[in-house]
Amino acid sequence: MSRSRLLLIVCLTITFAIAASAFRASLPSTAAVGSVAAAGQMLEPRSGHTATLLPDGRVLIVGGMRRNQDFYKSAELYDPATGKFQRTAGEMNDRRVGHIAVLLRSGKVLIAGGWIGQGATDSAELYDPTTQKFSAISPMTARRGNPSATLLADGDVLLAGGADHDSPGGVASAEVFHAATMTFHPVGAMHAGRVSHTAILLPDGRVLIAGGRGDKVNAKAELYDPKTVRFTETGAMITARYKHTTGLLNDGRVLIAGGSDERDWHGTMNSAEIYDPRTGKFTATSPMNHSRFKLPDEAVRLADGKLLIAGGSTEVEVFDPVSGKFLVAAGQMNGARHFMSETRLKDGRVLLAGGYPNNDQATSQAWIYRP
Numbered sequence: 001m002s003r004s005r006l007l008l009i010v011c012l013t014i015t016f017a018i019a020a021s022a023f024r025a026s027l028p029s030t031a032a033v034g035s036v037a038a039a040g041q042m043l044e045p046r047s048g049h050t051a052t053l054l055p056d057g058r059v060l061i062v063g064g065m066r067r068n069q070d071f072y073k074s075a076e077l078y079d080p081a082t083g084k085f086q087r088t089a090g091e092m093n094d095r096r097v098g099h100i101a102v103l104l105r106s107g108k109v110l111i112a113g114g115w116i117g118q119g120a121t122d123s124a125e126l127y128d129p130t131t132q133k134f135s136a137i138s139p140m141t142a143r144r145g146n147p148s149a150t151l152l153a154d155g156d157v158l159l160a161g162g163a164d165h166d167s168p169g170g171v172a173s174a175e176v177f178h179a180a181t182m183t184f185h186p187v188g189a190m191h192a193g194r195v196s197h198t199a200i201l202l203p204d205g206r207v208l209i210a211g212g213r214g215d216k217v218n219a220k221a222e223l224y225d226p227k228t229v230r231f232t233e234t235g236a237m238i239t240a241r242y243k244h245t246t247g248l249l250n251d252g253r254v255l256i257a258g259g260s261d262e263r264d265w266h267g268t269m270n271s272a273e274i275y276d277p278r279t280g281k282f283t284a285t286s287p288m289n290h291s292r293f294k295l296p297d298e299a300v301r302l303a304d305g306k307l308l309i310a311g312g313s314t315e316v317e318v319f320d321p322v323s324g325k326f327l328v329a330a331g332q333m334n335g336a337r338h339f340m341s342e343t344r345l346k347d348g349r350v351l352l353a354g355g356y357p358n359n360d361q362a363t364s365q366a367w368i369y370r371p
Contacts (some may be wrong), residue, residue: 033306033318036331036352039368042085043076046354047362050101051341052109054129057081059343059351060088060109062127063096067360071095071116075127075134078353078366080345085366090133094123100149102157104179110157112177113144119165120145124177124184140184141175148199148297150207152226155179158187158207160224161194170195170214174224174231188230192220198246198297199224200254202277208234208254210275213242217261221275221282235281238273245292247299247307249321252277255285255299255307257319258292268293268312272319272326286325288317294338302371303348310352311340316369333367 042061049064049072059078065071073091078084092111099114111134112124120143125134140159147162160174172189190209197212202223209231210221219240222231237256244259254275261267268291273282292312299319300308307319309326313336316329333352340355350369356362 033327034371041364045362045364047339047356048097051343065097088132098146105155115145153205163195196242243293245295250305260293288326
């Protein structure tokens with residue numbers, strides 16, 4: 001072989017190696033962000049349900065629907081030690097979907113609102129892990145379907161917005177559940193009506209509320225201050241969105257990702273932005289690898305500070321605040337699951353359960369994400 005031909009082969013080999021390396025670098029990384037695998041099935045196919053981590057490490061899964069107008073009163077428990085689901089001893093007093101579930105400091109779980117048929121409800125109940133039963137309590141001050149619920153620093157719960165009838169628009173009213181008296185009391189109204197918005201507790205005790213739909217899908221954001229019991233406007237998001245997700249970063253900033261505009265299925269987004277409480281402003285960050293909506297209200301914060309986002313796609317993504325990028329986990333779910341649940345377990349794994357693909361038939365399938 002001539003020297004010139006050998007040199008040509010060496011050069012081509014190096015060129016192909018560089019190109020292959022660049023191509024691999026352009027692909028979503030999976031090496032450092034874990035994997036997703038199937039992990040059994042719930043006792044019922046569910047979407048629009050809630051999943052709450054209990055003090056003993058089990059996960060309480062409540063309500064939801066099999067399909068439109070086929071709602072559940074039932075609840076079940078997932079035990080990470082066995083990987084099995086089992087029914088609770090009791091059922092809810094009302095069939096509901098799009099409700100809220102909040103673990104109180106007492107260890108009991110507040111269940112409230114949601115849709116019970118053709119309209120929203122103001123009913124509320126408590127789940128007692130000791131007896132595995134539900135008991136009705138005094139109702140909320142308003143009917144709320146798909147409201148937000150935030151556990152405040154003092155142990156009370158802020159419930160804001162939601163739809164009060166079978167329409168796309170949300171209300172501006174809000175109320176606080178006082179855990180000591182087990183009663184609801186109205187607080188000042190938000191500056192915009194909202195449903196399918198997000199609300200997240202900031203390190204200083206205030207609550208950031210963003211997006212949602214009133215008369216239209218909006219980009220407005222505001223802060224609830226439990227000290228003054230008032231809402232004040234803050235900077236607006238870059239993009240109007242609802243049915244999105246949010247997550248608190250270790251440095252106190254807040255990630256907002258995905259969602260949709262008024263076109264709903266035809267307006268899904270992969271864009272993301274970050275809110276800085278110090279400046280009151282939103283700035284754009286790298287987009288997700290997939291457009292997603294009908295997401296869990298809050299992304300799961302992992303032990304290393306990254307945020308896990310699942311739903312709306314067969315793949316799971318993890319946001320890395322250091323690089324500002326979304327990385328795709330290895331493995332896939334068997335459909336683009338909408339209104340699924342995601343719950344971080346005590347050992348750091350994440351239970352992903354239920355949801356529905358691009359039709360209204362929910363699944364009973366569950367998955368486990370391993371960091």
